[in-house]
Amino acid sequence: MALYILRFPCKIREQKSYVGLRAASCKVRIIPFRSKDIACQLQRIEAPSLPSNPAAPLNDQPLLSRRARRNRKCPTQRDAFRETNISPANLIYPLFIHEVEVDIPITTMPGRYMLGWRHGLIEEVARARDVGVNSIKLYPKVPEALKSPTGEEAYNDNGLVPRTVRLLKDRFPDIVIYTDVNFDEYSTTGHGGIVREDGVILNDETIHQLRKQAVSQARAGADVVCTSEMLDGRVGAIRAALDAESFQHVSIMSYSVKYTSSLYGRFRQVELDKKTYQINPANSREALLEAREDEAEGADILMVKPALPSLDIIRLLKDQTLLPIGACQVSGEYSMIKAAGLLKMIDEEKVMMESLICMRRAGADVILTYFALQAATILSSANTKTIFN
Numbered sequence: 406m407a408l409y410i411l412r413f414p415c416k417i418r419e420q421k422s423y424v425g426l427r428a429a430s431c432k433v434r435i436i437p438f439r440s441k442d443i444a445c446q447l448q449r450i451e452a453p454s455l456p457s458n459p460a461a462p463l464n465d466q467p468l469l470s471r472r473a474r475r476n477r478k479c480p481t482q483r484d485a486f487r488e489t490n491i492s493p494a495n496l497i498y499p500l501f502i503h504e505v506e507v508d509i510p511i512t513t514m515p516g517r518y519m520l521g522w523r524h525g526l527i528e529e530v531a532r533a534r535d536v537g538v539n540s541i542k543l544y545p546k547v548p549e550a551l552k553s554p555t556g557e558e559a560y561n562d563n564g565l566v567p568r569t570v571r572l573l574k575d576r577f578p579d580i581v582i583y584t585d586v587n588f589d590e591y592s593t594t595g596h597g598g599i600v601r602e603d604g605v606i607l608n609d610e611t612i613h614q615l616r617k618q619a620v621s622q623a624r625a626g627a628d629v630v631c632t633s634e635m636l637d638g639r640v641g642a643i644r645a646a647l648d649a650e651s652f653q654h655v656s657i658m659s660y661s662v663k664y665t666s667s668l669y670g671r672f673r674q675v676e677l678d679k680k681t682y683q684i685n686p687a688n689s690r691e692a693l694l695e696a697r698e699d700e701a702e703g704a705d706i707l708m709v710k711p712a713l714p715s716l717d718i719i720r721l722l723k724d725q726t727l728l729p730i731g732a733c734q735v736s737g738e739y740s741m742i743k744a745a746g747l748l749k750m751i752d753e754e755k756v757m758m759e760s761l762i763c764m765r766r767a768g769a770d771v772i773l774t775y776f777a778l779q780a781a782t783i784l785s786s787a788n789t790k791t792i793f794n
């Protein structure tokens with residue numbers, strides 16, 4: 406049995422629970438210790454039953470059986486014990502595409518462009534592949550003239566997205582292309598569903614359109630179709646439509662948890678109320694309900710959006726499903742980091758990398774981020790080791 410000496414200022418001598426805690430497992434000697442600036446000290450001395458050296462000086466250090474800092478003392482050990490890693494393979498790079506030949510900068514997203522069809526686009530994809538990012542997602546800018554209340558352009562086999570998928574697959578056959586099965590980019594209202602005269606969003610009628618859109622994208626060669634609109638039953642309906650057309654191999658990444666976030670800056674030129682279909686950011690049980698439903702309907706990957714404000718939801722889903730989890734770092738998240746970096750208020754690169762590793766720690770398998778190329782460039786550079794340690 407070890408002998409402990411508990412030293413503390415006299416005034417707290419009566420705190421029996423503190424003494425009792427130790428007394429339960431070992432012999433305790435109480436020594437009042439008169440000092441204003443020293444709180445409590447607990448000393449361990451030789452166990453009386455063990456051979457001891459009576460001349461040995463008492464160890465003046467407080468007893469700490471666990472010193473977590475020991476494992477952090479050098480880069481090699483910090484590297485060895487790092488629980489989470491990130492590689493370019495975990496990143497999906499979203500690209501803005503349009504019909505025009507030139508790259509046009511997106512003012513609210515410094516460093517981002519509407520990529521010119523086809524040179525700007527091909528060059529950007531080649532750059533991403535050079536640093537190990539071989540997964541991309543397409544966000545089209547659909548010309549106003551092609552939009553309609555019922556979004557027929559969404560399933561035009563010669564529309565911008567199917568044409569781009571064919572172009573990129575032809576050029577880079579091993580690339581993995583994620584496409585957005587969304588309605589709002591193609592509708593004159595900007596809503597994620599067909600809007601009835603009285604303002605009601607028509608769920609099932611819209612899904613009828615989304616099925617055709619997913620099949621059209623699969624026909625062009627899309628590898629993963631992403632159910633972007635938060636409409637009920639969309640995953641099952643799209644799965645059935647894909648299977649019926651022999652696209653069993655095409656995956657569905659469901660935007661299971663898409664919050665009505667104010668961080669979709671780039672996509673919200675006009676403020677639209679999407680609260681009847683997207684989820685209230687105050688809710689987590691509802692997020693789980695959506696995720697379970699999508700899983701039951703056949704989703705292959707469950708996505709959470711936006712990412713950094715939803716790390717708790719990413720973890721919740723990770724613990725509740727065996728499906729891979731995706732995190733979507735949205736336009737507003739990108740803009741915040743970029744803007745603060747440009748203003749020299751934060752170190753852009755460090756904050757960006759920290760945001761990504763934290764998404765991985767929360768449980769994200771893949772991360773969709775506008776930083777994909779920048780992050781992968783850092784990850785594949787010689788001094789990678791210094792990033793997280």
Ligand SMILES: NCc1[nH]cc(CCC(=O)O)c1CC(=O)O
Nearest residue numbers: 587633668669670672735736737
């Ligand atoms: N379906 C449209 C769409 N596609 C991507 C985003 C947001 C992504 C981002 O901001 O980066 C949105 C906005 C929305 O659904 O309201």
